[in-house]
Amino acid sequence: QQQVKQSPQSLIVQKGGIPIINCAYENTAFDYFPWYQQFPGKGPALLIAIRPDVSEKKEGRFTISFNKSAKQFSLHIMDSQPGDSATYFCAASKWNSNYQLIWGAGTKLIIKP
Amino acid sequence: EAQVTQNPRYLITVTGKKLTVTCSQNMNHEYMSWYRQDPGLGLRQIYYSMNVEVTDKGDVPEGYKVSRKEKRNFPLILESPSPNQTSLYFCASSLFGGLMNNEQFFGPGTRLTVL
Numbered sequence: 001q002q003q004v005k006q007s008p009q010s011l012i013v014q015k016g017g018i019p020i021i022n023c024a025y026e027n028t029a030f031d032y033f034p035w036y037q038q039f040p041g042k043g044p045a046l047l048i049a050i051r052p053d054v055s056e057k058k059e060g061r062f063t064i065s066f067n068k069s070a071k072q073f074s075l076h077i078m079d080s081q082p083g084d085s086a087t088y089f090c091a092a093s094k095w096n097s098n099y100q101l102i103w104g105a106g107t108k109l110i111i112k113p
Numbered sequence: 114e115a116q117v118t119q120n121p122r123y124l125i126t127v128t129g130k131k132l133t134v135t136c137s138q139n140m141n142h143e144y145m146s147w148y149r150q151d152p153g154l155g156l157r158q159i160y161y162s163m164n165v166e167v168t169d170k171g172d173v174p175e176g177y178k179v180s181r182k183e184k185r186n187f188p189l190i191l192e193s194p195s196p197n198q199t200s201l202y203f204c205a206s207s208l209f210g211g212l213m214n215n216e217q218f219f220g221p222g223t224r225l226t227v228l
Contacts, residue, residue, distance in 0.1 A: 006155075032212055043117070043203050043219025044156070089155055098163065098210035099146060099217055100171075103155030 004092050006104030013080055014112050021075045021107045023090035028071070030092040034101070035064065035075050038087045047088070048075075051095065080111045115140045117220035119204050125226045126194055134189045134223050136204030144210040145187040146171070146217070147179065149200040156203065162187055163210050194227040201225075 005024045013019040023033075034049035050057045050064040050073065057064045061078040077084055087108050091101040117138045126132055138145065146161040148171075158171030162181040176198055178190040187206075191198060201224050207217040 004155075009153075041221065043205070043222055045219065046216050091155075093212065095212055097212065098161070099144065099205075099207060099212065100158070101156075103157070105153050105155045 004090060004102050004104045006090050006107060008107060009105070010108040010110075012110045012112060015080060015082060017080055017111075019077050019080055019084075019109055019111070021088055021090070021109070022072060023074065023092075023104050024070075024072045025092045025102075026071065027092070027102075029094055030102075032093045032095045033064070033066065033073050034091050034093075035062075036089040036091065038089065038106075040086075044089055077109075082111045082113050085109060085111050115218070117204055117206050117218050119202075119220040119223050121223060122221065123224050125228065127228050128195055129193050132191050132194060132225075134191075134202060134204075134225070136187045136189065136220060137185050138187075138204075138206040138218070139185065140206065140208070140218070141184065142206035142208050142218075143184070144208070144217075145181065145204065145206045147177070147187070147189045148203045148205065149173065149198075150203060150222075151200050159189070159202075161210075191225075194225075196227050199225060199227045 035047045036044035037047040038044040048059045063076040066073045090104040093101045120135045143164045147159040148156040157173045160179040162168045204220040
């Protein structure tokens with residue numbers, strides 16, 4: 001009930017391509033779904049987050065798609081750049097919790113020039 | 114510069130030798146937290162603190178202790194480290210504990226190896 005399953009584990013995409021990272025959750029009480037970006041040697045940083053009242057949210061080149069009935073959400077990166085190469089984590093939580101995030105396992109993304 | 118700092122960044126130690134990893138933030142944040150990051154497991158919360166002298170267990174607290182005597186500092190203590198505590202540790206802080214309009218900032222990480 002508490003797991004967040006993230007796939008793929010790693011992903012290599014050519015510059016300009018659209019990498020897609022998927023996450024699935026089990027607990028229907030979750031209502032906050034953030035994505036974090038982590039560069040080597042750094043801590044994670046919040047990238048974008050969505051709540052279930054919308055099915056899609058865009059911030060710059062980053063888009064979250066959310067499918068409540070399937071209990072899935074995904075991150076799309078438009079016009080990907082080598083500087084987007086990082087590890088991406090999805091997470092889930094109850095909105096009224098105290099940062100009690102349940103994290104996915106992470107996806108190592110490499111954008112080839 | 115607003116930041117979360119951790120020391121040391123790298124540490125190799127032996128089983129049973131007590132160690133402390135320090136964490137400090139200069140943003141006057143109330144909420145602080147410790148995580149461990151392991152391959153294939155993502156981040157898991159060890160302990161968190163809602164404010165000075167208020168701490169609580171996260172998902173994986175066994176083998177760890179914390180204290181919050183000052184608002185800015187939140188040290189992680191391993192009284193008797195074991196090899197299964199070899200991991201990458203992150204400290205994080207946020208203005209308060211809730212999620213609404215409240216970003217969590219992470220430190221740079223401490224890579225701990227217990228032999």
